[in-house]
Amino acid sequence: xxxxxxxxxxxxxSLRKPARATADTTLLDVVTHMRERRRGGTIIEDENGxxxxxxxxxxxxxRVNHQNQDWxxxxxxxxxxxxxxxxxxxxxxxxxxxxxxQGSFRHLPVVNEDGSTVGIVSIRDILNHIVEHxxxxxxxLPPDPDHEARRRWGG
Numbered sequence: 810x811x812x813x814x815x816x817x818x819x820x821x822x823s824l825r826k827p828a829r830a831t832a833d834t835t836l837l838d839v840v841t842h843m844r845e846r847r848r849g850g851t852i853i854e855d856e857n858g859x860x861x862x863x864x865x866x867x868x869x870x871x872r873v874n875h876q877n878q879d880w881x882x883x884x885x886x887x888x889x890x891x892x893x894x895x896x897x898x899x900x901x902x903x904x905x906x907x908x909x910x911q912g913s914f915r916h917l918p919v920v921n922e923d924g925s926t927v928g929i930v931s932i933r934d935i936l937n938h939i940v941e942h943x944x945x946x947x948x949x950l951p952p953d954p955d956h957e958a959r960r961r962w963g964g
Contacts, residue, residue: 814942819905819919820898822938824928827852827918832861832886836873839864839885850916850929853889860926862889865916895920898927902938905930 828851830839839851843866853862864885872888873880895918896905905917909932919927 814939815901815903817902817938818899819896819902819930820927822902822930822934824919824930824934827926827929829854829926830864830885831856832889833884835881836869836883836885836888837881840869840881848929849931849933851885852918852926852929853885854926858926859924860893860895860918860920862886862891863893863916863918864889867915893918896930897922902935906935909935 828842828846828848830851830853832853843851850863850865852860855861868888894908894912898919915932917930919930
C-alpha cells in the first residue's frame with residue numbers, strides 16, 4: 810500500500826490552483842494575494858506564462874529587508890527564488906518528496922512536459938493525500954464517544 814502511494818503521479822493528487830504573479834508585481838500585492846488565497850507560495854511567470862521563479866513565506870522571512878520602510882513596494886523579482894526546482898505531473902509523489910527534502914522546500918511547482926504550470930504542491934497537500942490512505946494512523950479520534958484510549962497514542 811505504501812509503495813502504491815509513493816508511486817502515485819503527483820498530478821493525480823489533489824493540487825490547489827497556485828497563486829500567480831508577474832515579476833514586476835509588488836510584494837504588497839503578492840503577499841496580499843497569498844493571504845487571501847491562503848497559499849504559502851506564489852509562482853512568478855513571464856508574459857508568456859512560463860515559470861521564472863517562486864516566492865514563498867520563506868522568501869518573505871529571509872530575503873525581504875524588513876528594515877526598509879518601503880519593502881512592500883519592492884518588485885517580487887528582486888526577492889523571489891529564481892529557476893525553482895519543479896516536478897513533472899507524471900513524476901511520483903516519492904520524487905516530489907525527495908526534491909522537497911533535498912532542497913528544504915515546502916512548495917514545488919508542478920508542470921507538464923511542455924513546461925506549462927499544472928499547479929503547486931505543498932507538503933500539506935502530500936500529507937493530506939497520505940492521511941486519506943491511512944486515516945486510522947493519523948486520525949485517532951474514537952469513532953464512539955464512549956470509547957476511551959487504552960494506549961498512549963489512542964489505540
